[in-house]
Amino acid sequence: MGQGEFDLIRRIAAKVSPRQETRLGIGDDCALVQIPQGHELAITVDTMVEGTHFLKGTNPRHLGHKLLAVNLSDLAAMGAEPLWCTLALTLPDLDPIWIEAFLEGFFNLAKSHHIEVIGGDTTQGPRAMTVQALGKIPIGEALRRSHAKVGDLIYISGPLGGAGLGLRMRQNLTTIQDKAAIDALECPTPRTALGQALRGIAHACIDISDGLLADLGHILNSSEVGATIDIEAIPLLTSVRSYCAATGDMEFPLTSGDDYELCFTVPSDQRGRVDSLLKQHQLEGRVIGEIVKNKGLHVLQGGRPLLLKGKGYEHFKNSTT
Ligand code: ADP
Numbered sequence: 621m622g623q624g625e626f627d628l629i630r631r632i633a634a635k636v637s638p639r640q641e642t643r644l645g646i647g648d649d650c651a652l653v654q655i656p657q658g659h660e661l662a663i664t665v666d667t668m669v670e671g672t673h674f675l676k677g678t679n680p681r682h683l684g685h686k687l688l689a690v691n692l693s694d695l696a697a698m699g700a701e702p703l704w705c706t707l708a709l710t711l712p713d714l715d716p717i718w719i720e721a722f723l724e725g726f727f728n729l730a731k732s733h734h735i736e737v738i739g740g741d742t743t744q745g746p747r748a749m750t751v752q753a754l755g756k757i758p759i760g761e762a763l764r765r766s767h768a769k770v771g772d773l774i775y776i777s778g779p780l781g782g783a784g785l786g787l788r789m790r791q792n793l794t795t796i797q798d799k800a801a802i803d804a805l806e807c808p809t810p811r812t813a814l815g816q817a818l819r820g821i822a823h824a825c826i827d828i829s830d831g832l833l834a835d836l837g838h839i840l841n842s843s844e845v846g847a848t849i850d851i852e853a854i855p856l857l858t859s860v861r862s863y864c865a866a867t868g869d870m871e872f873p874l875t876s877g878d879d880y881e882l883c884f885t886v887p888s889d890q891r892g893r894v895d896s897l898l899k900q901h902q903l904e905g906r907v908i909g910e911i912v913k914n915k916g917l918h919v920l921q922g923g924r925p926l927l928l929k930g931k932g933y934e935h936f937k938n939s940t941t
Pocket residue numbers: 629632645646647648649650651706707708709737738739740741742
């Protein structure tokens with residue numbers, strides 16, 4: 621991209637708040653970091669592609685926020701503390717207004733989470749952005765999908781379906797208007813502090829990016845257990861409740877993705893501790909069910925089994941790859 625590319629990298633570098641564990645940040649062929657003693661590194665990467673993950677014309681400040689937020693959410697789901705990230709930008713042009721807004725959204729969230737940008741890549745092409753994030757976890761304390769136990773309570777950290785409704789609003793597929801749903805879609809809040817607080821308490825944890833059915837399904841498959849959940853126990857925005865009632869689609873909050881709440885399982889004797897943690901972090905999380913021996917996901921409504929039609933979001937589901 622020539623001179624403009626280096627101007628952009630300089631602008632990014634000027635916004636970085638360095639961490640003491642960093643030996644070398646932006647500017648060389650690689651970054652160099654020192655892994656804090658007694659810790660493992662948690663590493664995750666997520667890409668957002670225009671047309672697939674966001675609509676053309678989405679506010680760039682929200683895109684910058686969300687790109688980092690979805691990666692921080694993965695770190696949170698492992699119980700990791702954010703340390704570093706790299707930022708790969710593929711842009712059709714170097715529109716300074718778009719870039720400034722994007723970087724503002726990105727770096728506001730980066731600063732509040734003390735995560736340092738230590739490198740990246742810049743290329744020209746159809747708009748797509750990737751972040752790789754690294755966080756630290758005391759050795760052996762990561763929250764894995766595979767450790768749920770029969771008898772565990774299943775929690776979610778907050779309301780579901782908000783992002784899905786926000787997307788329908790943006791696509792003019794509903795007459796409901798709710799800023800909270802748009803915020804859930806465009807400015808999700810990663811549950812970073814909660815994830816770390818759940819170390820040593822939760823048996824299993826995942827962040828809900830593809831919908832509760834799909835993501836709780838991952839916990840069940842990797843832990844080789846089943847679950848019973850009560851659809852009426854799931855916290856919902858009032859607008860989502862209205863949407864479900866108006867469309868008759870009660871499954872909507874279970875299958876729509878992009879909410880980035882945590883779903884985690886804890887032994888039942890930890891309930892009091894988890895409830896006060898949620899309160900302390902001002903989250904509307906609650907118990908929605910329990911882990912059972914009988915494989916599969918059993919959804920109850922008013923005590924009766926609900927037959928489900930949908931699944932969560934899956935890329936490539938209509939292709940042969
Ligand atoms: P190289 O050609 O050796 O890969 P680049 O010219 O791509 O190096 O990048 C120069 C430096 O700027 C590297 O340290 C790289 O990590 C960093 N960098 C490039 N693009 C970005 C970006 N979008 N965000 C942050 N750092 C970047």
